[in-house]
Amino acid sequence: MKTSVILNQENLGSVLSNVKAPTYDRDKVTTSIVHIGVGNFHRSHEAYYTNELMEHFGVLDCGICGIGLLDYDRKIYNILKDQDGLYTLMIKELDGTYTAKVIGSIVEFIFAPENPFAVIEKIAHPDIKIVSLTITEGGYNLNEATGKFDFSNPVIIEDMKNPMSPKSVFGYLTQALKLRMERGVGGITIQSCDNIQGNGDVAKKALTNYVKEAAPELLSWIEENVSFPNAMVDRITPVTVAADKEILKEEFLIEDQWPVVCEPFIQWVIEDDFKAGRPAWEKVGAQFVENVVPFENMKLRLLNAGHSLLGMLGALHGYNTIDEAANDPDFEQFLKDFMDVEVTPTLGDLGDINLDKYKKSLIDRFQNIYIKDLISRICLESSAKIPIFLLPTLKQQLRNDGEITRAAFVVAAWCKYNDGVDENGNTYEIKDAMSDTLIRAAALSHKDPIAFLKIEAVFGELVNNKRFVETFTNTLNMLRINSVKLCVQKINSSSTSV
Structure with a gap:
């Protein structure tokens, strides 16, 4: 009788044949995407698309470095570190059966509270072409009624006082973009994957409002070198519960500390506006349009x-x-x-x-x-x-x-x-x-x-x-x-x- 295997790179070859697992060489993957906010949705959506591009087309220059900004992110950081960035996507079909797929596109992870400088340096690295975000609707720090950036937020106040020890996404982006400007590294794309109308426009508005106060000398460089494409994202991704982990262990013989469950349906519609190039996600089902x-x-x-x-x-x-x-x-x-x-x-x-x-x-x-x-x-x-x-x-x-x-x-x-x-x-x-x-x-x-x-x-x-x-x-x-x-x-x- 077969026993279950603990999910990590070493055990990847031991998973059952009915589980789709990466056949590409993850050691050869290079990172060009930094993603802030590695939750279930990112892992069922952008990371899934990227894994499919690697698996079916051998594109290995679009690896993802996950960033955990909040103390709350320590759990996912520790789990993905234990599992070498691997996790199982459990696609729940309409008849109630599961399709299990091990995703390997997250090849790095940095826990910001432990090493804020590593995050800044990573985003500033010449290989990074895209910083993508799932920071929730409220993470953009804009007053819903007035549309103005909330400078009264205690985290923002702290970042303004201590810019080299940031806590907010805007504090980190500002310091990293300053380094890119000073080093002549070149442009980058900030890509929101949140459920917000005009999410790219919102990301741009929030960041530039912060930069106006924190580093006004950076504004013109951002205007010329950073793009903020709007996108529509869709895949119902519920909270993972203990029963999901048990089913994965019993039916697929995989011990995964935090698998992701999602529906079969998936959609990603993106404005094709990328300053430093992008993965060919259209090969695996994403739609690139002029107006989203x-x-x-x-x-x-x-x-x-x-x-x-x-x-x-x-x-x-x-x-x-x-x-x-x-x-x-x-x-x-x-x-x-x-x-x-x-x-x-x-x-x-x-x-x-x-x-x-x-x-x-x-x-x-x-x-x-x-x-x-x-x-x-x-x-x-x-x-x-x-x-x-x-x-x-x-x-x-x-x-x-x-x-x-x-x-x-x-x-x-x-x-x-x-x-x-x-x-x-x-x-x-x-x-x-x-x-x-x-x-x-x-x-x-x-x-x-x-x-x-x-x-x-x-x-x-x-x-x-x-x-x-x-x-x-x-x-x-x-x-x-x-x-x-x-x-x-x-x-x-x-x-x-x-």
Whole structure:
């Protein structure tokens, strides 16, 4: 009887034949990509594409050096160090079976708190062509309402005082780019892989705002030598749970301390604007386009907003996973109507994209009973998500005098969610950088319904829009006296505003 093997480079040849493992020589891989924020999504997406390029086309000059900036990153750093950068991607097929693939594209990892100078030197190295980012929506340090860089952030204040011992991504990038400028190393691309509309533009705005104060002499060099392509990224990647590791050990005989589980679907649409060249990711399915905006709008306003919708409604009802909420007939109809009636009119000309087919695929993906994406994961840091995923639809519909009932209801559900208890009396933690503000505003909304809308950093001027305030107030009042299911049923049965 075969025994399981501990995943590392030495044992790679011992994995079962039904596990796809790198056949390329990892010793010959050279690093040209630095990635900041090595989480599950990066490992299911960019690192996966890069591994496929190495495996199927023998391109070995696009290795990835992972960077962990936060103390929280110590765990993934230690695990990948133990496993020589290897990890298992467990692709959960629609029939519930797994396809296991060992990914080998991460060939270096630096834990910044232990060695900040190594990070700066790595980004400044002539071989590095791309610095990619998955630092979450809130990681760009921009006030959602004003769009301004938040210089009051204690981490930013510290970086301004001690520039050679940075803590923030902007502090590290600034010092590394200064070295590239001083050494005449040449240009580089900063590539956001976060779920933000115009993510490249956002990355540029955040960095240049920081540089204006921290190193103004660097601004003109950045303008000439650094590109920030926008991109749309997509692959549902839930939190890894203990059961996933057990299945990997029992069915595939691999002991992996932190495998990654994801759905089969994957998409990456990127503006082809790279200052120092790039991997030929198009050979393995990425799309390079001149304008990514239509793809961004479609994905953020349908998939990501759909996730938030199901998360908020599902959390109030007491569901634990997205598939439970998506397979609820009432919530499914509400989601379909939200997509068709409120989002679709805001998307404009999508060219050859079959929008009906895309929306149908989203429902199928949400309803995949084998993914078990936790509602708690979808709801965390909603103060950074809702303004990006949902509010653009709401604002555009207000400008066009379009339907807003469902979007407003989701905002009301988010308000009620911040009470911290579902309809069955079960409590949950509000995990959000703005949790104190959200919880206080939600509490005040019991007496003053618009108290929640007065959170300027989230809603900006929306509190002054009479139609939105009225719709929000009506739906919140309805939620306060009825179950979320009953409210949804009422909205589903009517094609007009509440």
